[in-house]
Amino acid sequence: xxxxxxxxxxxxxxxxxxxxxxxxxxxxxxxxxxxxxxxxxxxxxxxxxxxxxxxxxxxxxxxxxxxxxxxxxxxxxxxxxxxxxxxxxxxxxxxxxxxxxxxxxxxxxxxxxxx
Amino acid sequence: xxxxxxxxxxxxxxxxxxxxxxxxxxxxxxxxxxxxxxxxxxxxxxxxxxxxxxxxxxxxxxxxxxxxxxxxxxxxxxxxxxxxxxxxxxxxxxxxxxxxxxxxxxxxxxxxxxxxxxxxxxxxxxxx
Numbered sequence: 586x587x588x589x590x591x592x593x594x595x596x597x598x599x600x601x602x603x604x605x606x607x608x609x610x611x612x613x614x615x616x617x618x619x620x621x622x623x624x625x626x627x628x629x630x631x632x633x634x635x636x637x638x639x640x641x642x643x644x645x646x647x648x649x650x651x652x653x654x655x656x657x658x659x660x661x662x663x664x665x666x667x668x669x670x671x672x673x674x675x676x677x678x679x680x681x682x683x684x685x686x687x688x689x690x691x692x693x694x695x696x697x698x699x700x
Numbered sequence: 701x702x703x704x705x706x707x708x709x710x711x712x713x714x715x716x717x718x719x720x721x722x723x724x725x726x727x728x729x730x731x732x733x734x735x736x737x738x739x740x741x742x743x744x745x746x747x748x749x750x751x752x753x754x755x756x757x758x759x760x761x762x763x764x765x766x767x768x769x770x771x772x773x774x775x776x777x778x779x780x781x782x783x784x785x786x787x788x789x790x791x792x793x794x795x796x797x798x799x800x801x802x803x804x805x806x807x808x809x810x811x812x813x814x815x816x817x818x819x820x821x822x823x824x825x826x827x828x
Contacts, residue, residue, distance in 0.1 A: 592704075592707065592708040593708065595707070595708045596704060596708030596709075599708065600788065603781070603784050604784075604785065604788070606781065607781035607782070607784065607785060610777055610778065610781055610813075611809070611813055614774070614778070614813045614816060614817045615813075615816070617757075617817070617820055617821075618816045618817070618819075618820055620754065620757060620820060620824065621819075621820065621824055623754075624753075624754035624755070627753070627754045627757075628753045628754050631749070631752055631753050631754075634749045634752075635749050635750060639749075640749070643744065643749065647740055647744065650736055650737070650740060651737070654729075654732070654733045654736065654737060657726075657729040657733070658729070658730070658733060659707055660705070660707040660708065660709040660726075661726045661729060661730065663705065663707035663709075664705060664707065664709060664712060664726065665726075670705070670707065673707050673708075676707070691744075691745060694744075694745050695744055695745070695748070698748060698750060
């Protein structure tokens with residue numbers, strides 16, 4: 586087990602975002618498969634994603650993917666350059682900073698059609 | 701549960717299948733950073749869910765390069781995600797009798813998703 590601090594938060598968030606994104610991936614493979622049943626059925630399923638509830642979930646999905654991707658890069662860098670592992674906390678704040686910089690404008694673009 | 705590295709990842713296994721799985725997670729992770737964020741940028745920032753329908757997908761799939769892009773994305777994301785879930789199952793259900801049953805279910809679901817996804821992305825054409 587990891588004991589306390591940023592490393593543990595990063596680990597917990599990495600697990601939960603990974604499981605969440607995987608759940609959506611399975612749903613997304615199935616919803617895309619519906620295309621074999623023709624345009625009427627496929628378009629009916631795609632229309633579900635335009636519901637405001639799904640538009641907000643879409644932003645949540647983007648946040649989960651982005652955090653998991655950035656923190657995964659942090660883990661990979663620290664695994665292959667163990668001499669930097671004393672700075673894992675700074676790397677975590679770097680992840681948070683890049684996350685905010687990319688997420689805020691992206692969320693604005695995705696939610697704009699709702700207003 | 702095993703000790704974690706300073707970054708909060710599993711430490712590098714010394715050899716065997718687990719070493720390759722560990723390496724795969726990191727190499728596929730770097731590739732997925734570009735593939736997934738590219739996919740999200742195209743589908744949710746440049747286009748959006750208002751535009752995505754049957755004719756959008758058909759037009760996109762006319763270009764075999766997009767089919768290849770989507771297939772690499774599908775394959776790497778599915779194996780990366782399912783291997784991640786396998787690691788989580790092994791962390792929490794090491795001694796449970798459910799472990800084998802859950803892992804078999806997980807591999808079966810992976811196979812179904814891989815087959816269904818590959819068919820749509822590489823083989824399916826409108827009217828087929």
